[in-house]
Amino acid sequence: MPEVTTTLLLRLVGPLQAWGTTSRFDERDTQLEPSKSGVLGLVCAALGRDRAESVHDLAALKMGVRVDREGLLMRDYQTAAGVLIAATGKADLGRTVVSPRYYLADAAFLVGLQGDDSGLLRQVSAALRAPRWPLALGRKAMVPGLPVWLPDDLQAGDLVTTLASHPRIAPPRFEHRGQPVRLMLEHPDSGALRHDQPVAPYAARRFGPRFVLPGVLDHVPEPAALEPR
Structure with missing residues (x-):
């Protein structure tokens, strides 16, 4: 029998998150939504997959994000003294390096991973409930504020349908109430370019380009507890 398209949902909520895709040297950036490399890194931690192991099967999944x-x-920033100088290989005791760090505070994302290998997605779903290694929202110190897994995380259907129909996982900020909800959907050849597609084991630190197409949802179902009576 042919495999049925399945979408696995993840809830990414925490006090701080950071999803960098262009960080170089001292500065550490973050996108406004989770990166594919960061989300699959979280999945690898749940599975207990070593950084030297292939991620080809996970990278083939299509990702979408509902904000x-x-x-x-x-x-904020961090400082370090006595940093090694690349040209000499020696520490410069009189030099202090300032490293700016960017974060997202109080964000809530519903992430979908779509694929035709339902067995793989079921394996990931089980691993998120009992992760082998600690999970983090982009950086090791940034732990989830709520479980990443959802009781109804495996859905038969594509990304757009699943992300559009699932109830909210968090209320919007006060200033965003009544506004459409943003979507970021992976697309084969159109949209904004992100360099966060894993093309090799994580130990190699090699990431390729990926297109992400923005969209909006005018209505998102409210959780039953929040529906007006």
């Missing part, structure tokens, strides 16, 4: 609560973009 249920926009994050506040925050910036």
Whole structure:
């Protein structure tokens, strides 16, 4: 029998998240939505998949993000003294490096991973409920504020249908009430370019381009507990 298109839903909610795709050297950026490399890294941690192992099967999944609560973009910095100089290989004791770090505060994302291998998605679903290694929202120190798994996380259907029909996982910010909900959907050849597509094991730190197409939902179902009586 042919495989049925299935979408696995993940709930990414926490005090801080960071989904960098262009970080170089001292500065650490974040996108306004989860990156595919970061989400699949979280999945690998749940599965206990080593950084040297292939992620080809996971990278083939199509990803979409629904932004249920926009994050506040925050910036701080870290300092380090006695940093090694690349040209000499020696530490410069008189030099202090300032490293700006960007984060999203209080964000809530509903992420969907779509594929035809329902067995793989069932395996990921089970691993999220009992992860082998700690899960993080982009960086190791940023732990989820709620379980990543949802009771109804496996849905028969495509990304758009599943993301449009699932109840909210968090209320919007006060200033965004009544506004459409943003969607970011992976697309084969159209949209904004993101360099977050894993093309090799994570240990190689090689990521290719991926197109992401923005969209909006005018209505998102409210959880039963939040529906007006």
